[in-house]
Amino acid sequence: MWPDRRLTDLLHIDHPILQSPMAGAATAALAAEVSNAGGLGALGSAEMTPDQITSAVADLRGRTNQPFNLNFFVGDAPVTDPAVLARTRDRLRPWYATLGLGDPPETLPDLGPSFDETRLALLLDLRPAVVSFHFGLPPAPALAALKAAGILILSTATTVVEAQALEAAGIDAIIAQGYEAGGHRGSHQPTAPAQGVGTMALVPQIVDAVSLPVIAAGGIGDGRGIAAAFALGAAGVQMGTAFLSCPEAGTDPARRTLLARATETDTMMTDAVSGRSARAYRSAYATAMEATREPLPAFLQLYGLTDPMLEVGQDDVASFHLYGQAARLNRPLPATDLMRLLVAEARAVFRSLS
Numbered sequence: 001m002w003p004d005r006r007l008t009d010l011l012h013i014d015h016p017i018l019q020s021p022m023a024g025a026a027t028a029a030l031a032a033e034v035s036n037a038g039g040l041g042a043l044g045s046a047e048m049t050p051d052q053i054t055s056a057v058a059d060l061r062g063r064t065n066q067p068f069n070l071n072f073f074v075g076d077a078p079v080t081d082p083a084v085l086a087r088t089r090d091r092l093r094p095w096y097a098t099l100g101l102g103d104p105p106e107t108l109p110d111l112g113p114s115f116d117e118t119r120l121a122l123l124l125d126l127r128p129a130v131v132s133f134h135f136g137l138p139p140a141p142a143l144a145a146l147k148a149a150g151i152l153i154l155s156t157a158t159t160v161v162e163a164q165a166l167e168a169a170g171i172d173a174i175i176a177q178g179y180e181a182g183g184h185r186g187s188h189q190p191t192a193p194a195q196g197v198g199t200m201a202l203v204p205q206i207v208d209a210v211s212l213p214v215i216a217a218g219g220i221g222d223g224r225g226i227a228a229a230f231a232l233g234a235a236g237v238q239m240g241t242a243f244l245s246c247p248e249a250g251t252d253p254a255r256r257t258l259l260a261r262a263t264e265t266d267t268m269m270t271d272a273v274s275g276r277s278a279r280a281y282r283s284a285y286a287t288a289m290e291a292t293r294e295p296l297p298a299f300l301q302l303y304g305l306t307d308p309m310l311e312v313g314q315d316d317v318a319s320f321h322l323y324g325q326a327a328r329l330n331r332p333l334p335a336t337d338l339m340r341l342l343v344a345e346a347r348a349v350f351r352s353l354s
Ligand SMILES: Cc1cc2nc3c(=O)[nH]c(=O)nc-3n(C[C@H](O)[C@H](O)[C@H](O)COP(=O)(O)O)c2cc1C
Pocket: 020, 021, 022, 023, 025, 044, 045, 046, 071, 133, 134, 177, 180, 181, 182, 183, 184, 186, 217, 218, 219, 220, 238, 239, 240, 241, 242, 322, 323, 324, 325, 326
């Protein structure tokens, strides 16, 4: 039924529907159900220790013998200018007071590079069928080692230039992530929250600029979106928000409640929580920080200041519930049923248009 079989043939899957590798929200159970239903399940491994990744992969392999994707962030060890830290602590002090917290922490976490030699060695040992990267790619020798091990490589592009750079690096398929997408923007360099191209505009321009299969991501919530992606020239889709309402997802109860009454205007793009632009539920803190933009601590280090605020649980004041603009389309179904429904809906649209 799929009008373009390049991705299904490449990944050895029945349906070109990739579940987004959502760090913190994708579970082994969710990924396995998606893979068993003919899609490509994924585990966002960016926030997991090597031991956690090893046991999650064992869990996954106990549930499925189908291909799955392990996903990692790419980036150097973050460094924050002390003056930026001091100024950000000043800006966060009133929010800490509102939330009944003490003074913001004086230091930021000391973090290494996001994807390192340990994780590369782990991947070469675990040998998932697919690995995907967010925020660019690791250095060429790491890519060469993954390729030599027969692991297929995907990465995200948010512009045509990024897609061309990914193709030149020799990866296997490109995820074109539009501005509607929930979660962090996978731009190869940090970008201001206001900067972004929607999926409808981005996908055909990337399709025209590269010869690799393109996977459309961002705001695809049902079979209509899937069919539309193929009309734009994509060979498949990656969907995250739609899977957040599945019982197998690790979605926290507060975000499930928000998703159940979501509208298309619930979310905003902000870098004031993590240090990089991400689409999440609109909070008073993010709104105020975006209205008075100033340099912020480096990506991932900023969590050292914002995590205490998120843990209080006052979602309208400060929260980081990542989801996209199409959340109103979510159906709270088991992943197997959702996959079946998505395929049936896409088939019906293809038929009605032909
Ligand atoms: C809760 C959540 C967490 C995400 N975490 C990751 C991640 O760890 N790695 C990644 O490559 N993309 C991540 N993304 C972005 C997705 O890969 C993808 O671009 C997005 O889900 C597509 O838009 P949609 O949510 O509208 O379907 C995340 C998205 C969401 C909603």
